[in-house]
Amino acid sequence: MSEPVKVLGERRAFDPLLKVDGIQVRYGAIQALRGVSLTVGKGEMVALIGANGAGKTSTLRAVSGMLKPSAGRITLAGQDITGLKAHQLVPRGMAHAPEGRGIFPNLTVFENLELGAYLRKDTAQVRLDMDKGFSLFPVLRERQRQLAGTLSGGEQQMLAIARALLSKPQLLLLDEPSLGLAPQVTETIFRTLREVNATGVSVLLVEQNAHLALNAAHYGYVLETGEVVMAGPGKALLDSAEIRRAYLGE
Amino acid sequence: MAAPGVTTLTDVDTGRVPPALRGLLPVLIAVPVLALAEVLLGSSPFATYLLSVVGVNIILAVSLNIVNGMTGQFSIGHAGFMAVGAYIAGVTSLELKEVALSFLPVAASDQVLFTVALLAGGTCAALCGFLVGLPSLRLRGDYLAIVTLGFGEIIRVVVQNTEAFGRALGLSGIPQYSSVAMVYFWVFLVVLVARRIAGSSHGRSLWAIREDEVAAEAMGVDTTGYKVRAFVISSFFAGIAGGLFAHFVPIINPGSFTFVKSMEVVVMVVLGGLGSSTGAIVAAIFLTLLPEGLRSLFGALGAEGSLAQKVDQIRMPVYGLLLVVLMLARPQGLFGTKELWDVLPRWLPRKKKGLS
Numbered sequence: 001m002s003e004p005v006k007v008l009g010e011r012r013a014f015d016p017l018l019k020v021d022g023i024q025v026r027y028g029a030i031q032a033l034r035g036v037s038l039t040v041g042k043g044e045m046v047a048l049i050g051a052n053g054a055g056k057t058s059t060l061r062a063v064s065g066m067l068k069p070s071a072g073r074i075t076l077a078g079q080d081i082t083g084l085k086a087h088q089l090v091p092r093g094m095a096h097a098p099e100g101r102g103i104f105p106n107l108t109v110f111e112n113l114e115l116g117a118y119l120r121k122d123t124a125q126v127r128l129d130m131d132k133g134f135s136l137f138p139v140l141r142e143r144q145r146q147l148a149g150t151l152s153g154g155e156q157q158m159l160a161i162a163r164a165l166l167s168k169p170q171l172l173l174l175d176e177p178s179l180g181l182a183p184q185v186t187e188t189i190f191r192t193l194r195e196v197n198a199t200g201v202s203v204l205l206v207e208q209n210a211h212l213a214l215n216a217a218h219y220g221y222v223l224e225t226g227e228v229v230m231a232g233p234g235k236a237l238l239d240s241a242e243i244r245r246a247y248l249g250e
Numbered sequence: 251m252a253a254p255g256v257t258t259l260t261d262v263d264t265g266r267v268p269p270a271l272r273g274l275l276p277v278l279i280a281v282p283v284l285a286l287a288e289v290l291l292g293s294s295p296f297a298t299y300l301l302s303v304v305g306v307n308i309i310l311a312v313s314l315n316i317v318n319g320m321t322g323q324f325s326i327g328h329a330g331f332m333a334v335g336a337y338i339a340g341v342t343s344l345e346l347k348e349v350a351l352s353f354l355p356v357a358a359s360d361q362v363l364f365t366v367a368l369l370a371g372g373t374c375a376a377l378c379g380f381l382v383g384l385p386s387l388r389l390r391g392d393y394l395a396i397v398t399l400g401f402g403e404i405i406r407v408v409v410q411n412t413e414a415f416g417r418a419l420g421l422s423g424i425p426q427y428s429s430v431a432m433v434y435f436w437v438f439l440v441v442l443v444a445r446r447i448a449g450s451s452h453g454r455s456l457w458a459i460r461e462d463e464v465a466a467e468a469m470g471v472d473t474t475g476y477k478v479r480a481f482v483i484s485s486f487f488a489g490i491a492g493g494l495f496a497h498f499v500p501i502i503n504p505g506s507f508t509f510v511k512s513m514e515v516v517v518m519v520v521l522g523g524l525g526s527s528t529g530a531i532v533a534a535i536f537l538t539l540l541p542e543g544l545r546s547l548f549g550a551l552g553a554e555g556s557l558a559q560k561v562d563q564i565r566m567p568v569y570g571l572l573l574v575v576l577m578l579a580r581p582q583g584l585f586g587t588k589e590l591w592d593v594l595p596r597w598l599p600r601k602k603k604g605l606s
Binding site: 064066085086087089090091095096097098102103104105106107114115116118119163164167 | 451454455457458461462464465466467468469470471472473587
């Protein structure tokens with residue numbers, strides 16, 4: 001469409017799980033995405049960084065079926081999923097933890113988790129997975145009977161992640177997990193995300209905190225005004241002078 | 251089970267009622283109670299009328315609560331669906347007036363025809379609910395309110411200008427098949443359906459939609475589908491309420507189904523607590539009997555005879571005032587999202603869910 005994507009460094013070999021090919025998204029007359037292409041490999045953690053309004057959230061919402069792209073193709077594990085709705089994608093292994101956490105404030109932590117397993121019928125296995133979730137975030141176990149709205153911001157984010165994991169996703173989509181959280185809490189969350197990722201769950205992560213995201217991710221894409229302008233392994237992007245100037249304030 | 255700490259009736263029953271009987275038990279209790287009420291009330295037409303009106307309002311409030319309370323959408327056209335049910339059931343009954351099922355005694359035959367008319371009214375209302383709901387429930391926010399408001403008015407105007415519906419004069423001569431037992435049988439049904447929905451995974455999805463639609467979608471809830479289904483069920487029962495109403499008032503005219511009627515039902519739901527079926531019932535009883543109570547109170551005072559006649563006119567300002575006071579003092583309504591048995595002191599110990 002326009003200038004080619006600047007690719008830094010070599011991407012390690014991977015087996016593609018999610019392929020996004022030239023998707024465009026419009027909000028009325030405004031074009032939010034002008035042909036975004038990216039891939040997420042099996043077991044990979046991929047970060048999507050960029051300034052406000054670059055199209056990070058729109059990309060994520062298009063992938064998870066909350067927005068319908070006006071052009072382009074999305075495939076998950078080889079299957080074309082373009083235009084499918086969110087409720088059709090959850091059973092195919094896609095879980096989305098939306099921006100602003102999207103927990104149910106008037107339900108207890110436990111009930112929130114139950115809703116995460118909403119489409120699953122294997123009740124016994126759900127219990128085991130809940131237990132796993134509680135081991136990832138021990139504070140949630142203590143607070144399981146508490147209303148989710150009374151949790152701190154960090155705990156709510158943990159709940160959102162634990163809940164998303166309960167649908168047994170192959171691919172976890174996270175929108176700004178660090179939003180409004182203290183650096184320490186953010187660190188805990190990212191540490192846990194890497195643990196989750198190490199168990200084989202692929203992660204596509206949208207972040208404003210470029211430093212944090214690129215440090216954690218295997219691979220990163222930089223979005224600018226609805227287009228991918230740069231891509232490369234997390235470390236390579238972190239070392240790039242351009243990125244340091246534009247996103248890390250150096 | 252979705253609301254915090256809510257124990258549903260079925261949960262309480264679990265373990266003490268054999269599973270095979272569990273679905274049937276409420277019916278086995280309800281039928282003799284209703285029959286007894288019918289016998290006791292046979293002699294008082296005023297009590298029969300009043301109880302029927304209360305019953306119809308309960309059906310309206312409980313069914314609207316499925317949409318406005320459980321799902322968190324905002325419908326303000328319930329009277330429109332009630333009108334559809336009333337007119338379709340009324341016309342059906344008028345058409346079938348001369349028909350009698352020869353193999354049944356007359357009274358039984360009448361009740362069968364009445365049920366047919368009711369179901370016709372309810373089905374048409376449900377169909378209207380589907381047609382109105384499908385486009386407007388795909389969107390989020392206040393669109394449903396605007397569309398249902400318009401729908402209510404459209405129905406009223408259509409009825410007012412249709413010869414078959416008696417225009418502004420209304421429809422009279424509908425056979426008076428209705429009885430307290432029949433009305434409360436439907437009350438019982440709508441409460442049963444509402445409670446069953448609340449306790450099922452369907453109800454859980456509705457709660458999720460109410461709490462946060464985006465998150466519900468992300469959980470894999472087919473939000474549009476569930477909203478439309480809730481709306482159709484709600485419309486069906488509004489139609490049934492209308493059908494019942496048409497069979498115990500001497501005449502139905504478009505004036506009975508105005509926006510004011512819709513607001514009355516909304517007030518009942520909000521007063522009772524959005525999401526609480528028993529709250530809707532209590533509020534419906536209270537708000538229906540309030541004008542009657544005031545009327546007899548003023549009547550008893552004697553001197554204020556003219557005021558007694560004005561009770562109907564001052565009802566809306568009183569409702570408005572009530573709502574303002576309620577929003578200030580208790581924004582979640584009388585019961586909030588809880589049911590009656592959660593608010594009352596508890597004899598049965600309750601188990602809270604969780605993993606150790």
